[in-house]
Amino acid sequence: MSEFGYIPESPAQSFGNNTGIFSPNDIYDLTRADKYTNYGQLELIQTIVSESNTNSIEFTDLKENEYNTHLFTFSNIKSAGAGQLHYNVYTSQYGYDTNGHYTSSLQRCSASGSFSDFRQVNVAFPYVQGHPLSSVSNQSMNAYWYFNNFGDSTKQSQAYGQTVSAHSSSLFNVSEYGLLNYHKPRPITKIKFKLGGGTIAFVDGSTISVYGIKFS
């Protein structure tokens, strides 16, 4: 609406501060620009599909200052050999930290054999799945993990998650659920996943996605 012959400028739009009446096209454009208020969405940050027999899958932009919780999904993870999947985080103080600042504790559930605890304390390479992945062509590992506190300089990062895969030798189903902790309260800006300490390649097509969940 003009006033005194002037046409006002359109108000600036930003997440948490939208003004006006929006058409579906407006909402689409603003959402893509992260300027439309929609609290609580699960937002895809990045998907990486392994190629060229890479030895690591790395996320270098976690948007840790935008999201309190990060969800990682692991789909069709295939290993070129029998190796555990582990992770390392990157901080400004330690770089990719392999200084034994991690713990991992996983309840292993096996379709063949007994259930068991799997525990690692002060390790350099914490296991996202403690059991070695199968390298059989028609089998894969799938999982989800929720991480908290990546962007918080006062809190240790914590994660909980669950995996399902095949036993590397007997080929029976193996699933695990449990906890991961990084015991340094530092902002985490990058994360890298590897197999067998980085000595084993991901078979092409292994897919990891990271999503952010906005609290407010």
Add this chain to the structure above:
Amino acid sequence: MANLVQVKTTTITGNPSSVTLDGIDTDDVYVLIGSFTISVDTGYAHFRITKDVGGTTTTQAATNYAWATKIITPYTTFEDNRFNTNRNCMYFSNSPMGASAGESHSLYYELHNFNNASKESYVIIKENIFNSTASNSYGSQGGLKYMVAEAHNGITISGDASTLTSGTLTLYKQVS
């Protein structure tokens, strides 16, 4: 993948004894996600269900809480944690909680059947908690059942011998 729609969020300030997140009014699955800290290094935090009583959200403290979880820690043998009677709340990880520098308590709870007046309410539990004794990660996974078939509208988290000191807790509705 289902999307999450925020129903209510609370950023903890002023050292409250409890926070309540309500607003469950559909038959969808709801999710409680958050991270918080407590004031005392040997304190507890309790989880209770709420219901709408004449327009007022009311915490349910009768002995109707039953749960079965596996306590998971990298430092010792995992434990079964289960109660079927005589519990008027669920306490996080069945353990005194830590409040040392850098320690917080993260959780992801799926809330099922809360809005259904003819079914009991269920919670799928995933949490990563610090134990006070040795500042160890001491989380758990499993499930809780509130043993009354009635509609519920949210949850309350309260400190026991402690207050809540920081963090954010958010209730989402899970939509397809």
